[in-house]
Amino acid sequence: MLELRHLRTLLTLREAGSLVEASERLHLTQSALSHQLKDLEQRLGTSLFVRKTKPIRFTTAGLRLLRLGDNVLPQVRQAERDLQRLSGGQAGRLHMAIECHSCFQWLMPTIDQFRNAWPEVEVDFASGFFFAPLPALARGELDLVVTSDPQDIPGLSYVPLFTYEAMLAIGNQHRLTERNHIEPQDLAGETLICYPVERNRLDIFTQFLEPAGVEPADVRNAELTIMMMQLVASGRGVCCLPSWAITEYLQRGYVSARPLGRDGLFGTLYAAVREDMLDMSYLQDFLLTAKDISFATLEGVTAKTVG
Amino acid sequence: MLELRHLRTLLTLREAGSLVEASERLHLTQSALSHQLKDLEQRLGTSLFVRKTKPIRFTTAGLRLLRLGDNVLPQVRQAERDLQRLSGGQAGRLHMAIECHSCFQWLMPTIDQFRNAWPEVEVDFASGFFFAPLPALARGELDLVVTSDPQDIPGLSYVPLFTYEAMLAIGNQHRLTERNHIEPQDLAGETLICYPVERNRLDIFTQFLEPAGVEPADVRNAELTIMMMQLVASGRGVCCLPSWAITEYLQRGYVSARPLGRDGLFGTLYAAVREDMLDMSYLQDFLLTAKDISFATLEGVTAKTVG
DNA sequence: GACAAATAATGAATCAAACTCATCATGTTA
DNA sequence: TAACATGATGAGTTTGATTCATTATTTGTC
Numbered sequence: 001m002l003e004l005r006h007l008r009t010l011l012t013l014r015e016a017g018s019l020v021e022a023s024e025r026l027h028l029t030q031s032a033l034s035h036q037l038k039d040l041e042q043r044l045g046t047s048l049f050v051r052k053t054k055p056i057r058f059t060t061a062g063l064r065l066l067r068l069g070d071n072v073l074p075q076v077r078q079a080e081r082d083l084q085r086l087s088g089g090q091a092g093r094l095h096m097a098i099e100c101h102s103c104f105q106w107l108m109p110t111i112d113q114f115r116n117a118w119p120e121v122e123v124d125f126a127s128g129f130f131f132a133p134l135p136a137l138a139r140g141e142l143d144l145v146v147t148s149d150p151q152d153i154p155g156l157s158y159v160p161l162f163t164y165e166a167m168l169a170i171g172n173q174h175r176l177t178e179r180n181h182i183e184p185q186d187l188a189g190e191t192l193i194c195y196p197v198e199r200n201r202l203d204i205f206t207q208f209l210e211p212a213g214v215e216p217a218d219v220r221n222a223e224l225t226i227m228m229m230q231l232v233a234s235g236r237g238v239c240c241l242p243s244w245a246i247t248e249y250l251q252r253g254y255v256s257a258r259p260l261g262r263d264g265l266f267g268t269l270y271a272a273v274r275e276d277m278l279d280m281s282y283l284q285d286f287l288l289t290a291k292d293i294s295f296a297t298l299e300g301v302t303a304k305t306v307g
Numbered sequence: 308m309l310e311l312r313h314l315r316t317l318l319t320l321r322e323a324g325s326l327v328e329a330s331e332r333l334h335l336t337q338s339a340l341s342h343q344l345k346d347l348e349q350r351l352g353t354s355l356f357v358r359k360t361k362p363i364r365f366t367t368a369g370l371r372l373l374r375l376g377d378n379v380l381p382q383v384r385q386a387e388r389d390l391q392r393l394s395g396g397q398a399g400r401l402h403m404a405i406e407c408h409s410c411f412q413w414l415m416p417t418i419d420q421f422r423n424a425w426p427e428v429e430v431d432f433a434s435g436f437f438f439a440p441l442p443a444l445a446r447g448e449l450d451l452v453v454t455s456d457p458q459d460i461p462g463l464s465y466v467p468l469f470t471y472e473a474m475l476a477i478g479n480q481h482r483l484t485e486r487n488h489i490e491p492q493d494l495a496g497e498t499l500i501c502y503p504v505e506r507n508r509l510d511i512f513t514q515f516l517e518p519a520g521v522e523p524a525d526v527r528n529a530e531l532t533i534m535m536m537q538l539v540a541s542g543r544g545v546c547c548l549p550s551w552a553i554t555e556y557l558q559r560g561y562v563s564a565r566p567l568g569r570d571g572l573f574g575t576l577y578a579a580v581r582e583d584m585l586d587m588s589y590l591q592d593f594l595l596t597a598k599d600i601s602f603a604t605l606e607g608v609t610a611k612t613v614g
Numbered sequence: 615g616a617c618a619a620a621t622a623a624t625g626a627a628t629c630a631a632a633c634t635c636a637t638c639a640t641g642t643t644a
Numbered sequence: 645t646a647a648c649a650t651g652a653t654g655a656g657t658t659t660g661a662t663t664c665a666t667t668a669t670t671t672g673t674c
Contacts, residue, residue: 001387002311002383002386002387003310003311003312004309004310004311005310005632018649018650018651019650019651019652020649020650020651028632028633028634029633029634029635030650030651030652031633031634031635031636031651031652031653032632032633032634033651034651034652034653035631035632035633035652035653036632036633038652038653039631039632044390044394045390045391045394046390046393046394050462050583051650051651051652052640052641052651053461053462054641054642054649054650057461057462058447058462059581059583060393060447060450060581060583060584061390061393061394063446063447063581064386064389064390064393064447065386065390066447067386067446067447067448068382068383068386071382072379072382072383075375075378075379076309076375076379079309079371079372079374079375080308080309082371083351083352083353083368083371083372084352086353086367086368086371087351087352087353087368139370139374140365140367140370140371140373140374141374143367154360154364155364155365274366274367274370276357276366276367277367312661325620325621325622326621326622326623327620327621327622335661335662335663336662336663336664337621337622337623338622338623338624338662338663338664338665339661339662339663340622341622341623341624342623342624342660342661342662343661343662345623345624346660346661358621358622358623358669358670359622359669359670361620361621361670361671
């Protein structure tokens with residue numbers, strides 16, 4: 001019923017001040033506008049402007065529609081621009097979020113390098129999401145989510161970035177430093193420090209402790225890796241982290257680390273994207289860059305931490 | 308090009324999950340939707356959704372348009388509702404602002420009474436505007452402005468509410484208490500306390516001092532009537548106010564007041580409204596109520612202050 | 615893997631609307 | 645009052661949105 005065409009007409013009319021002038025700007029005839037506005041007024045049951053004045057003056061109803069147009073049309077234009085960029089392929093948007101709590105080391109260089117290669121792409125990065133990032137990705141509010149546990153949401157595709165080893169970080173004086181790998185039973189008397197997320201999204205529970213039926217003595221939360229490291233270093237507990245997240249602290253001798261189980265505990269980090277974005281060139285490039293950089297980082301790390 | 312119709316279709320399609328279902332909800336045929344969407348996709352140069360899945364899944368471009376629709380369509384509906392109320396006449400909106408700094412005494416009872424009589428009308432009241440209220444009124448952001456100096460803005464109409472006498476408030480010990488009216492020259496040595504607005508919008512300057520070529524010794528600002536009264540009572544200056552604004556303080560003996568000039572200085576308070584709202588019944592009623600109540604208030608006041 | 619049921623796409627025909635053209639009515643300016 | 649500008653109007657044309665009938669695809673079931 002009411003259409004954007006009408007709002008465009010009204011806004012133009014306000015700027016033009018007369019039907020004749022407005023019709024020229026819209027590449028229509030004066031007659032077309034006269035008819036269009038008359039029809040609209042008829043359907044709405046109100047007059048929208050006073051024709052006898054010069055420049056034209058709007059009624060309260062007309063002003064209300066002008067306000068609507070002022071709010072709505074810029075949004076529409078923005079959306080149209082976004083679509084153009086989408087279909088163009090060169091430019092575009094890459095709004096990211098990370099679900100894993102310690103990806104900064106390899107993600108930041110990736111983003112830097114990507115920004116240089118694709119300056120036209122609008123990159124945005126959000127960490128510390130309150131809302132679930134994967135549904136937001138499906139809704140189109142995000143374009144890429146780094147996560148270690150894929151959920152089956154239609155339309156989403158998970159590209160594996162790399163496999164990492166989860167290791168147990170322990171204080172340098174800790175009794176477990178004598179072992180060269182950790183068994184589930186070893187953690188029965190320990191305080192385990194975790195990121196504040198549900199248990200069933202932590203590999204150490206789902207892959208290691210629960211299969212063996214072991215429960216740690218206590219579970220504490222910490223939001224930042226550095227806080228975990230401080231707690232671990234001071235002997236207040238142990239924590240399970242990807243090896244690359246601990247490297248820095250290992251190198252400085254703050255803490256020690258041991259593999260979980262005889263064969264180690266491995267997880268995979270994925271980039272979740274919408275299926276239909278998979279063939280966009282800039283996204284492909286981002287994924288390749290991410291793999292390259294994270295692989296390079298990871299290589300060094302495993303050598304250091306396993307040795 | 309892109310029209311609201313398209314957004315409505317897409318939102319319905321998301322809820323329905325298939326073209327068939329969506330076409331029923333929209334009271335169209337499946338074919339119509341298929342054509343409409345195909346055309347739209349062609350014109351935008353992107354596909355908007357994947358047809359092969361069940362329920363239908365949207366592409367990034369489609370999701371972008373859905374977001375647009377989620378933002379835009381509620382606003383459109385709201386505007387349409389507002390227009391309906393406008394053309395109906397029973398319900399409506401009355402957003403007010405006051406330019407005069409001390410109308411509360413008579414305006415509040417007016418609003419109360421009006422609210423009872425027209426519960427369907429959405430009344431809003433803003434004082435202390437930073438932006439100019441009269442242009443906002445012309446733009447349709449406000450519906451009524453109480454002001455004492457009408458500006459000639461096309462489309463605005465000024466309905467006189469009442470005429471008031473501006474009087475000079477002075478401390479009880481002030482030398483001018485001996486006069487029974489004030490001449491311009493009397494203010495040459497005085498500190499004049501005013502509301503913080505431009506001089507040319509204050510009657511005491513434009514109507515009284517400037518014609519006589521007199522300038523007060525000092526001009527101070529105060530935002531609230533009660534602050535002015537305290538300054539006046541403690542002999543720090545004098546101020547010019549509508550008689551009804553001073554009554555309360557006169558009755559309690561805090562200050563004295565004298566007419567300005569032999570014949571007094573009178574001003575008129577207007578309700579500014581948009582011309583085309585003048586014939587709305589609820590507005591007419593508001594204006595009548597305002598006149599009644601302010602007249603009643605004013606009657607009492609003049610008797611008291613002049614005597 | 616074949617068949618039925620459901621869903622979407624397509625082409626031609628129809629219909630409605632939006633637009634143009636020509637003209638008239640009104641108001642403004644010189 | 646003539647000349648001009650602006651807006652309204654009615655008839656005719658064009659566009660494009662919709663329907664109808666049909667075909668192609670996909671999905672689910674035995």
